[in-house]
Amino acid sequence: MRPLCPRDNELWSERDDGLRSRLPTMLVFASAAFLMFIRALVAGIAPFPIGASTLDPTWLAVFSYLAVGHVVFAAIFFLAMTMERREAEQRSFALSDPLTSLLNRRAFGDFAQRMARRRAGLREPLALLVLDLDHFKGVNDQHGHDVGDRMLKAFADASEDSVRPTDQLFRMGGEEFCFVLPSTTLDEAIAVAERVRRAFEAVKVETRDGITASTTVSIGIAATSFAVDIEFLLAAADAAVYEAKARGRNRVVVAEPSTLLHGEQDAIPLRRSA
Ligand code: GH3
Ligand code: MG
Ligand code: MG
Secondary structure (H helix, E strand, C coil): CCCCCCCCCHHHHCHHHCCCCHHHHHHHHHHHHHHHHHHHHCCCCCCCCCCCCCCCHHHHHHHHHHHHHHHHHHHHHHHHHHHHHHHHHHHHHHHECCCCCCECHHHHHHHHHHHHHHHCCCCCCEEEEEEEECCHHHHHHHHCHHHHHHHHHHHHHHHHHHCCCCCEEEEEECCEEEEEEECCCHHHHHHHHHHHHHHHHCCCEECCCCCEECCCEEEEEEEECCCCCHHHHHHHHHHHHHHHHHCCCCCEEECCHHHHCCCCCCCCCCCCCC
């Protein structure tokens, strides 16, 4: 695990992590380096107090104040970075699922709220997939909970390889997942869902007896071009998963438009049978 306290060259190498205290910390070090550089340049006309032929108390005082000031500010900002990093890690632990490393149900709630604010009044396509592994209880019963866990992890990995970088993957609980596909039309969402379904169909998890276990996934899709609340999309895609189960599992089903009509007056989603 990465240490909480910044070290080595990570002040620069990890500059993309979004810590607010990183920039002031870098500025303190840059300022110290700049002052040392200026000192070296003007050494001829203003000799360095320590080790020079004459010890100038004014220069010594100025130099000492600057040095102490830099050390104090560096310590304060390092401490701020450490605390900020700890907060970020705690936030990330609270929002991610430890088994699959996907985002969890709580993260979905936060995401839905942010999405609702961003999409208010916007007419941009949005698709949501609800995915439920098929006969997963049977996998546990037949091969053990450990194989079930590895199956969940394998599903998450196969899914991450099959979606686009902009898609958001959540483990909602147990063997149920939800993928949010921003700026995605229904046809594109069907293509993504089919990719995930086929990729997982090919996954084989080794068991202790040397045989392999595999199962499939049922997927429900709800897509819209209107400012429909994401919770309505979730409910619609959920209903589509039940339909997929009823039709024999291992398939992709698109939500009925009527299931989306509770949200907005004019929220008529795109529709197509898969
Ligand atoms: P269906 O095809 O109708 O979805 O059937 P199913 O067996 O997949 O669904 P069901 O809801 O009956 O069973 C879900 C199982 O998922 C039961 C539960 O023990 C298992 N499960 C939930 N969370 C975990 C987990 O974190 N690890 C493992 N190994 N199993 C889990
Ligand atoms: Mg389930
Ligand atoms: Mg299931």
